[in-house]
Amino acid sequence: MTVPNPVGRPLVELAGVSKAYGDVVALHDADLVVRRGELLAIVGPSGSGKSTMLNIMGTLDRPTAGLVRIDGHDVSRLSDRELSALRAGTIGFVFQQFHLAPGVPALDSVADGLLYSGRPRGERRRLAERALRRVGLGHRLRHEPHQLSGGEKQRVAIARAVLGDPPLLLADEPTGALDSRSGTVVLELLHELHESGTAVVVITHDRDIAASLPREVQVKDGRIEHDSAAREATSMPLVPQEAVG
Template identity: 55%
Template sequence: MATNVLELERVTKTYGTRPPVHALRGVSFTVRSGELVAIVGPSGSGKSTLLHILGTLDRPSSGTVRIDGQDVAALSDRRLAEIRARSIGFVFQQFFLTERTTVLENVADGLPYGGAAPAERRERAAEALGRVGLRDRAGSRPSELSGGQRQRVAIARALVGRPAIVLADEPTGNLDSGTGASIIELLRELNAGGATILVITHDGDLAARFPRRLHVLDGRIVDDSAARPLEGV
């Protein structure tokens, strides 16, 4: 049975400018293990703030955030860092790969530091590269790869720690349409293999390809496709 890996209850975020900016206004939703979700909305809708809250990079002004069953709102910065390392994988529009190290080393650097032996770290990094179709490029430098391959390395790095959730922020934003489509197809394949993935995007056409869509506008969830009645019911 699928479990809840992410729960938000009446989450708000207000920035203390004058007048105050209400970036999130009572956001509530739940993501279950194995879901593939697009969070879509225009610039200024609150997507970036929501990403920071989901990734424990920022704290809500009010409300409850649970990740993998743990209420994270009142935890110390150190405990939040531990949760990020253990439970959340990040993929960004920029690849953020280290050019002076190999692809394998870049992916291994995504593992939480928990005392794993170097051989185990390399083995898990090779396994993650295999999941994104790049095991044969493990010894390459990022500069030797195409943009699509570099994004696949970034995805492997997010997956290597076997997190409860992968958050992808505009993962196709720096890619041409054909390469971007291949990255979306990869995310769908990884989801079919059990990964829980949330993709933040402003692209409605891209979001339409996902089985669940959360539409954000003016700091609120204005539509959740999971909440719609099934056709014919």
């Protein structure tokens, strides 16, 4: 039986967020709240600003205007060091192109995600093995990227992203480089992570995938055109700093 997964307090809050690259306004005045335990799609055509939005949500990029809060923290008030720590403890990333180092076995690829965690090597490898088993790759620990299928590579990347159990997983076109069967396996895995409590944001240009998720945010020409949770998200004021924690 699946235990209902309650959606909790905000993990990501974007208020009036814009991003310009010179003359190009990649994102215009975006308001978006992602709460603990959510699963949502950001969908839109190529060039519509999806990756720009995800990179800002992940604090990999800073907005030109607007407010970004991660787990209640206004990121513009944090030092680089504080921001790195917040990101490391809160957000896992998955990208279309796996980003696995060539020649490195799956177990090491994943364990290296904890290199700067201060944990001893044996523990890093034990946790990495557990994460790989969680994504169904317990039988591929020693395989290098060139010995893995596309879907398996993406599962290694997901294992690395969720190793430290972040409350938020941001995935930019995680199935974009996969055939439909491997894509389905990866999507099922994202559903499982969501069911175990992780908030998951999936960027896709596939409308069917987007429509299959509990919440869909449609982006076009740098603007949020439709949010299936809009009433809930926009009528809710930003949570004051004092109320968080």
